[in-house]
Amino acid sequence: MQATPVVSPGLDLQASFIEALHGLGLSDGIARLLWLPLPMVLVLVAAVVGVLVNVWLERKISAAVQQRIGPEYAGALGVLQPLADGLKLVFKEDIIPARADGLLFTLGPVLVLVPVILSWLVVPFGQHLLISDVGIGIFLWIALSSIQPIGLLMSGYASNNKYALLGGLRAAAQSISYEIPLALAVLAVVMMSNSLSTIDIVNQQTGAGILSWNIWRQPVGFVIFWICALAECERLPFDLPEAEEELVAGYQTEYAGMKFALFYLGSYINLVLSALLVSVLYLGGWGAPVSVEWLAGVLGQSVDAPLVQVFTGSLGIVMTLLKAYLLVFFAILLRWTVPRVRIDQLLDLGWKFLLPIGLVNLLVTAALKLAFPQAFGG
Amino acid sequence: MFGFLKKVGDYTQEAVGAARYITQGLGVTFDHMRRRPVTIQYPYEKLIPSERYRGRIHYEFDKCIACEVCVRVCPINLPVVDWVMNKATKKKELRNYSIDFGVCIFCGNCVEYCPTNCLSMTEEYELAAFDRHSLNYDNVALGRLPTSVTDDPAVRPMRELVYLPKGVVDPHGVAANEPRVGRLPEQVLETLPASAPADPGANA
Numbered sequence A: 001m002q003a004t005p006v007v008s009p010g011l012d013l014q015a016s017f018i019e020a021l022h023g024l025g026l027s028d029g030i031a032r033l034l035w036l037p038l039p040m041v042l043v044l045v046a047a048v049v050g051v052l053v054n055v056w057l058e059r060k061i062s063a064a065v066q067q068r069i070g071p072e073y074a075g076a077l078g079v080l081q082p083l084a085d086g087l088k089l090v091f092k093e094d095i096i097p098a099r100a101d102g103l104l105f106t107l108g109p110v111l112v113l114v115p116v117i118l119s120w121l122v123v124p125f126g127q128h129l130l131i132s133d134v135g136i137g138i139f140l141w142i143a144l145s146s147i148q149p150i151g152l153l154m155s156g157y158a159s160n161n162k163y164a165l166l167g168g169l170r171a172a173a174q175s176i177s178y179e180i181p182l183a184l185a186v187l188a189v190v191m192m193s194n195s196l197s198t199i200d201i202v203n204q205q206t207g208a209g210i211l212s213w214n215i216w217r218q219p220v221g222f223v224i225f226w227i228c229a230l231a232e233c234e235r236l237p238f239d240l241p242e243a244e245e246e247l248v249a250g251y252q253t254e255y256a257g258m259k260f261a262l263f264y265l266g267s268y269i270n271l272v273l274s275a276l277l278v279s280v281l282y283l284g285g286w287g288a289p290v291s292v293e294w295l296a297g298v299l300g301q302s303v304d305a306p307l308v309q310v311f312t313g314s315l316g317i318v319m320t321l322l323k324a325y326l327l328v329f330f331a332i333l334l335r336w337t338v339p340r341v342r343i344d345q346l347l348d349l350g351w352k353f354l355l356p357i358g359l360v361n362l363l364v365t366a367a368l369k370l371a372f373p374q375a376f377g378g
Numbered sequence B: 001m002f003g004f005l006k007k008v009g010d011y012t013q014e015a016v017g018a019a020r021y022i023t024q025g026l027g028v029t030f031d032h033m034r035r036r037p038v039t040i041q042y043p044y045e046k047l048i049p050s051e052r053y054r055g056r057i058h059y060e061f062d063k064c065i066a067c068e069v070c071v072r073v074c075p076i077n078l079p080v081v082d083w084v085m086n087k088a089t090k091k092k093e094l095r096n097y098s099i100d101f102g103v104c105i106f107c108g109n110c111v112e113y114c115p116t117n118c119l120s121m122t123e124e125y126e127l128a129a130f131d132r133h134s135l136n137y138d139n140v141a142l143g144r145l146p147t148s149v150t151d152d153p154a155v156r157p158m159r160e161l162v163y164l165p166k167g168v169v170d171p172h173g174v175a176a177n178e179p180r181v182g183r184l185p186e187q188v189l190e191t192l193p194a195s196a197p198a199d200p201g202a203n204a
Helices: A013-023 A028-035 A037-065 A081-091 A102-122 A137-145 A148-158 A162-193 A198-203 A219-232 A257-281 A292-298 A306-335 A343-371 B002-032 B069-073 B109-113 B185-191
Strands: B045-047 B057-059 B080-086 B091-100 B119-121 B156-158
Touching: A013 A028, A028 A037, A037 A081, A037 A102, A037 A257, A037 A306, A037 B002, A081 A257, A102 A137, A102 A148, A102 A257, A137 A162, A137 A198, A137 A257, A148 A162, A148 A257, A162 A198, A162 A219, A162 A343, A198 A257, A219 A257, A219 A306, A219 A343, A257 A306, A292 A306, A306 B002, B057 B091, B069 B109, B109 B119
Parallel strands: B045 B156
Antiparallel strands: B057 B119, B080 B091
């Protein structure tokens, strides 16, 4: 277990698990093989539960904003409502419209959902609490998220429906134009942390608690990233692809049952994922507002003590989720605050505002990195 | 050069303005979250219909003289008055009376013109049915009185906006004996100066 000298190693469940299996007399390879599915299943479950929480929050917060009550009778405060919705969708008939392209129609939702779930590979909840610390980290997410519009276009085209086709085309146009400022904003962060790995990006933000978070050094990047993330998730103000007043439901128009549920799941997992990545890139990831190392020092505890390790580990998870869901809350509030933009306003904002600002932000970050290497990760 | 700088300045100003307006809007939506829900939780709570609410029509068979005025004033001649002439007494004998509430527009003309006041409006508005023919009420069905919202033990009656006390917007938690905003006609009468006894020739 090699750790960087600055940051404490923290919990390494994988190493402990493999060590424990070694104790039972299993070989190294088998121990690793047994470990592999555990984090995957855990993250998949976490993603789905995250969606359920998200749907519930969306309905409750929307209701509160409109002075309604929202779901109330399914479980306490309606917490089981998303589950009931999901179950209903599972049992609904799977319909493929007449003269639709059956293969593309089925492949579309899969192509939308799989890259989103795959992106959870690089979301860290702690120093070792992620599926895989791939070297290209955040770049993997950007690459995967550009597969999504293909799925949307595919399902829109295969539906044999003009609204679906228009929705699919809009989704593709939107995703392509907002990917560029998004990548530029990420690039500025990457430049500061000298690494694409999400772990390194978070580690670069630890040390001084809330003061060392990237949002202070990248305020413009943060805004650009969040706007682009909302556009990528097709959240209101940017929900043109599924604008229900004009396009019925966009590319989802002809979908029912489980295929629709895949779209639904995909869009909400994407929202949670985007919020998580904002918290990773700009809000210090699993880092608490007060540095845990400093706190342990004040309380006279060793950072490597098992109990403290467990505490820091769970605090990291709680912090990551807290930041992510704060952003989700903000997104929901924004949904009821701003009206939907027109397609020309959308492209205007993407190409003529966010792209130049993103470029300037990148250049300024580079200049600041050269001028103040210690503050901007030289 | 300066033109370009001015453009950049204007653009920045616009962007800052837009950001400010969005923040303002977020403030409004955020503020609404702490307000109490104003919605009426329908099957458990119901609004008390106003005094002049035009609901399902009530009909008293014994008062009816089968004059068919209601049919004539109805925009679509809806009421069906089934009578026969009794040759011996030379009087109309009413057999049946029905109104189809699947077609009625609740304009209230029949109620307005009925010479014997056998038609009246109730406050019943829950007329959903599985079969549209079951909305065709005969004289027995028309003679039933609806359950009043205030008498129904399963329902919490809520006052409408105009019946609430002054300054109150939310009907939840308003006591039943709290007076509504404004004054009742008899209260208005009390404040008027005692006028001279009505001149019988004035209205003629």
